[in-house]
Amino acid sequence: MTAVAWPLVELASRLLEPDEREAVLGDLLEAEETAWQALLDIFGLVLRRQAFLWKSPQPWFAGFSVALPCTYLLMHVSVSVTATYERLFHHRVSTRWPTGQEGFVLLFCHFFLLMAWSWAGGYVVGSASRRTLWVSIALSSLACAFCLVTFRFEPLSRFCSFLFLLPAILGVRHGVRQARFSFACASLLAVTVTLLMIFAWAHQALWVLNWVLALPAWYLVAAAWRSRQEGRTGPSWPFSPAPLPSPVSVRKKH
């Protein structure tokens, strides 16, 4: 293998798990394959690994049922919350984003809901698609781009539509790391979110599609309940008997 091509092969192998990378690169060196063949081999393996992950419903669920629709809705809510804030604190009224009769209480309620929806949605995406997270992120970005093109923000800034981003990223981080939480905490969050949504709904300050955003919080309850049933404290995929598929981990023999 040429000295120029080898770094390329090593770069491509970064798509593999560390243990697998070690074994595969060693095998390629031992077999004295050409750089082109080695690259093909590595991409073939990566492709098979990804294809295997997509046999499970989790990546589909995380990407198409949570990341894509929730991003669109959360961007909508972010702009709406900003418009209400502008009206209440700076007396600037946007006719494009009417915020109706919402007062300080409803603004606080919406702000809390925005944070909770974003975190819970991010958590679900992170925990259900750890190894296919890049697809969920790509789908979210697609929804962001669509909103940025179609929404008319004036007189608000475009940045206001990204209010949800920080708690969502935090949720994804917790989800990827499988952060532990109890059934009581998950239930408290889901019940609080639902009650606040009912409150907002009663004041005609909630879009009907926003009810979809409550589902990730209830997903957390289902995950925590399932974990409790299995005697574990960490959350897991609630509707499947198997945990996330991942290549078999190989460790050094003692």
Place this chain on the structure above:
Amino acid sequence: MLGEFEYVLITAAAALGDNAYGAAIREEIEATTRRRCSMGALYTTIDRLETKGLLKTWMGDSTPQRGGRAKRMVRVTSKGVHAAKEFYDAVMRVSRGVSWAENQTGSSS
């Protein structure tokens, strides 16, 4: 029941014994089947067989020939031996009396 490639892989690993690891198994498969064996097919099949409990793998020693990289060693478990034997017996049974198997089994008239 095992798939064809799974059987070939288990047989190659069993034949190599203590020297069964990725590159050696691949070489053995290519030599015996006279077909190219991709790295993707090899490692995903090893993972699948390990998940089924038919193989056991671990990271072994590295050699200078491999640029100091460790080998992924493979051992066929007793369950794997049983599954391979079952597959072999099934192939033998189904092949009885067919023209291409006559010379192999010595049952030609």
